[in-house]
Amino acid sequence: MEYDNFSHYSKRLLSANVLGDVYVDLSKLKSPKSRFMFTRDLLLRHKMLAQTLDIERQYDHPNVSTNLRDQGNEFFKGEKFKKAVHMYTKCLEGSDPNTECYALAVANRSAAYFYLGLYQLSLKDARWAMEFNYPSNLSHKLYERAGNAERALGLYGRATQSYTECLKRMYEGGICSDKRKAAIAKAVTECKELFTKQKKSKKVPPADEQLVGGRNENIPALSAFVELRMSKNMGRGVYATRDINPGDVVAIDEPYIGGPVSHHTDVCHYSGCLKLNLALIPCPKCLLVCYCNKDCMNKANEEGHYLECPIMYFIRSTPGITKMNELAMKWFLKDYLKMGLKKYCLIVDNFSKSKIDPQTRGFDETGQYKSDNFLTAYSLDSSENKVPIDVLFFFNCIAVDMLHCLILSGFKIPKCYIGSVGASLVRILIVLDLNCRKLNVNAPTISLQRRRQTTLTIALTLYPTISLFNHSCDPNIKRSGELSDRIRVMKAIQPIPKGSQLCSTYGIIFRGHTKESRQDICNKLFYFKCYCQPCIENWPICHYIPNRLSTLNILNSNMADIVSSECEKFVKFMKSPKSEDNCEHLDYLYSFIKLLFTNVKRPFQLYEDCLEIISTMHTISSSQLYIGVIDID
């Protein structure tokens, strides 16, 4: 099963001999609220919920921590930096983060990392130490170290700021020699110069992308050249109202909610930021979420982190996909704070009672579909009635567990609202599961290889407008631009004639998987039978795709010679070394794919090759960005 610890709740019920009835009873209940309350009663009755939020955290005696740190210091003096890091880490594992010893050990480890040449780790620890109880009269040392690490990483803008802060603190403390101050002042000047030089040599960033034809009147994140239409097999979908060309921008969407995909990822936890940053600072209370800076931290608190903070540890121990559970709680708290409990419950209750029109789902009363609107996100596909009963029960249990912890932490919720909030959490979990976790092909990503074949998802993000696109195993639109950006730009990668549907891929394309395995994936992950062209026509996979022109695949015999000579040119193009200038190549590739689109029957190998090159060229490598992004603008 693809959810972690899926049998967490069912196993315990099974041992109490009640599980068999549970699924039957649950499936008889028609309203989400009654299902939630049923599950809650069950878990309470079988004492499966936490009694208290007190964590029995045993710290070492302060003497033990100090001793470990001293041992680390000895290794450090002897220039045995690896051993020093090991000792400081041991000290940190047993120390109370509220003590000076903890802050000193983090700071010392930062120094050891620096000497090992592990500048990113050194920087991270220096920033962490600043957030804890590091003696303020010594704080200039941390800023100097941060500056040194940033300088070594080529982050001259950040280094200038750190050295300047160091100098300021040296003067305030009045303890450093003039010689030391002069050295730091020199570092400030040098980094400033390097930063100016670096800025000048940086390539001009790509121009801001614009939606082709401007914004859509009713769906502002989509192009004016598309509209929503219903189809029997796919429900709602996005269709072209004019011919759309490869390279045209068809959607620019912002996430409704988002968070790092794992706590090991260097991504800011604040939903409105989600930037990569090698020197994130932790929330000083829970230490479990990290931010770029105080500004992001404050904004996240305004959106509800202060309410989830006391239960962060417990959410992290819930089964399922912890990061998704976290995101669900974050989503609820954000909207609870925006609307207040009464209004929130009224809205979610009305939603669950009303008959949903599949065509206008997610549009507001003024006829707008906006990605920043609660009901737009809340009404995204949740495959009503298709989610298996065991999965539905599992999500209900998680929602019960999380809400129970929230209440234990002091969150006030009148009894009459428990069912509404709980049921809304279940819906949020399912919407997130289907539209952001499994559909993470659109999520912010970094490349692990220069050619971007392998990427790593760094954040879970819910894009309400992009979620309107149906899936095709032969997508004609794809994400483009910087892959790590939280703002997602979708571009056409093939010609899309007026009246055709715009489809992205949910992660599978026909070239790599047989029809059976594609259908299997769509069914298992998204609960639908795929009705895209390659599935209906059973297109062959990769090595069976025709790679020669013949009377069988030339659609227009008058064009045969031109197509044939252009194909020869394209083969030469593929073999030739490429310059860095993508734009120059893209114009050529767009014209070639358009020629094949109208004249050759698909699938055809050169068409598929051209398509792949276009998709790759539309995205910007972020391997450099992983470092560069944290420098100042």
Ligand SMILES: C[S@@+](CC[C@H](N)C(=O)[O-])C[C@H]1O[C@@H](n2cnc3c(N)ncnc32)[C@H](O)[C@@H]1O
């Ligand atoms: C993210 S939503 C896409 C928008 C959705 N059609 C709507 O009405 O809002 C995903 C759902 O669309 C439908 N869908 C998407 N691609 C499909 C395909 N290739 N074949 C059949 N149904 C599809 C399935 O019902 C799936 O659960």
